[in-house]
Amino acid sequence: MPNKLKHLLKEIAEQFAISFFFCCLLIVAIYFTCSNTFEKYINIINMMSVSETEASNLPVAFDIVSKRLERNPNYGTVWGTLKIESVGIDLPIYQGDDLKLLKKGVGHFAGSYFPGEGGSIIMPAHNTKKFFRHLPEVKVGDEIVIEATYGTFTYNVSKTEIIDYQDPSKLPVQEEHEVLMLYTCYPVNTVGLKTKRFVVFGELVGAEYAS
Amino acid sequence: MQARLRMISYYLLELISTILVLLFVGILVIKITLLNPNYLKKQIAKTNYYAEVNEDISEEMSYYILQSGLDNSVIEDLHNLDMVKKDIDNYIDNIYAGESYVVDTNVVKNNLEAKINAYLESANVKASNQEELDMFIDQIVTVYKNKIIINDQIPKYVNKIPVINKIVTVGIIGLGIVILILLFVTRVISKKMVIPIPCLATALMIFIGNFSLFKSLELDEFFFWNKHVSELLKEIVFGISSYMNISAVILLIICLICLLIRSIRRLKIVKR
Structure with missing residues (x-):
């Protein structure tokens, strides 16, 4: 092989070797100077990755001693039924209270307590015939039954109230005593965006836990 | 001594060129992707974003119908795909022009008012509280507006x-000129090939960087704001990545062409 050709091959090999060396050098430099920043942003992006399969499919479980749910129902799933016999209400209860869920049944405000936990239980539903149209007809002393997957809870209506939709202080989340708060948009027989809410308050009178 | 100095200068200038070429490619890709409204529109069209937003608007409007005492018919055909597409495109154009954009909701509002009046007339219902009705109309119009602009921030x-x-x-023009000058100076000093090393090293870095980045990112289940926005963001990231890869391939081709030209010249000399 002529010397010139050998020289050419050597030169090409040298170009490849230097390129590879520069590449490694710069990667090492970037790694030592910016790896923490990169890692931080990658972690933030990965935290935004939510797998639906990650949600637990285990049934809701209640600990009678601590009076707390051991496993909460998954958001958007049905965990019980609400029954008010006096006005013919018999509806599924969904975990969560966004407008999409309220198209299907009664919602349960995820920031409130569950039946049996001894705090405020807040449940909204639309005022249509299918849902809470007849809620304003409920009288003090009427019975409300919640059949949850972990037990049956009976409440007696203690009072009803009409509140402004921008006044959440009227539906306080507290843990001193168990209060059921059902509400719907009010009045039920007008058209437009309702600015009032009709609220039914219920006091716990009986609880039966599933074995 | 002078030869060694020349050699050191050559390696140093080639290293600087590599860094500058990498910067040049990175900025160029940002310019033709993130800073380009047409790129964003292309990605939007790819992810079926317009149709999804159009459906989303109808879906969210229906949430307010349930409590309003009105019929579903009042929100039917208030908007259509063309209208949504036009508004989103205008919104993007205005954002890239740095101008504020107000979604024209008059068509939706007028349509809705007409449909509500027709419904009330046909159902023989009288609106007892005009304020509540106006609030409902505003709410529906806001749904349309918010779905177009995603977030007013x-x-x-x-x-x-x-x-x-x-x-x-x-920056791109400046960097391009600096790279060319640097390569010329390196060539004059060293009398060696100057283009292959920066091109090959940059291409390798892009391939390795892209590979390790996508290995660390869990983009399959990525969720931000809502499903459509998440899909759009993912598509934008994949687009940027593919542009980076294309740039790397182009650099690789440039490198090979340079080596080939050099080889042909040498072979010709050898034959002679």
Whole structure:
């Protein structure tokens, strides 16, 4: 092989070797100077990755001693039924209270307590015939039954109230005593965006836990 | 001594060229992707975003119908795909021009008012509280507006885009000129091939960087704001990545062409 050709091959090999060396050098430099920043942003992006399969499919479980749910129902799933016999209400209860869920049944405000936990239980539903149209007809002393997957809870209506939709202080989340708060948009027989809410308050009178 | 100095200068200048070429490619890709409204529109069209938003608007409007005492018919055909597409495109154009954009909701509002009046007349219902009815109309119009603009905070962050665009353009031209001068100086000093090393090293870095980045990112289940926005963001990231890969391939081709030309010249000399 002529010397010139050998020289050419050597030169090409040298170009490849230097390129590879520069590449490694710069990667090492970037790694030592910016790896923490990169890692931080990658972690933030990965935290935004939510797998639906990650949600637990285990049934809701209640600990009678601590009076707390051991496993909460998954958001958007049905965990019980609400029954008010006096006005013919018999509806599924969904975990969560966004407008999409309220198209299907009664919602349960995820920031409130569950039946049996001894705090405020807040449940909204639309005022249509299918849902809470007849809620304003409920009288003090009427019975409300919640059949949850972990037990049956009976409440007696203690009072009803009409509140402004921008006044959440009227539906306080507290843990001193168990209060059921059902509400719907009010009045039920007008058209437009309702600015009032009709609220039914219920006091716990009986609880039966599933074995 | 002088030869060694020349050699050191050659390696040093080639290393600087590599860094500058990498910067050049990175900025160029940002310019033709993130800073380009047409790229965003292309990605939007790819992810079926317009149709999804159109459906989303109908779906969210229906949430307010249930409690309003009105019939579903009042929100039917208030908007259509063309209208949504036009509004989204205008919104993007205005953002990239650094101008504030107000979604024209008059068509939706007028349509809705007409449909509500027709419904009330046909159902023989009288609106007892005009204020509640007006609030309902405003709510529906707001649903349309919010779905188009995604978040009213966005324009606050993107109103600097025209300035950034100008700086980036100047930066690309400046970097290009600096790279060319640097390569010329390196060539004069060393009398060696100067193009293959920066091209090959940059291409390798892009391939390795892209590979390791996508290995660390869990983009399959990525969720931000809502499903459509998440899909759009993912598509934008994949687009940027593929542009980077294309740039790397182009650099690789340039490198090979340079080596080939050099080889042919040498072979000709050998034959002679």
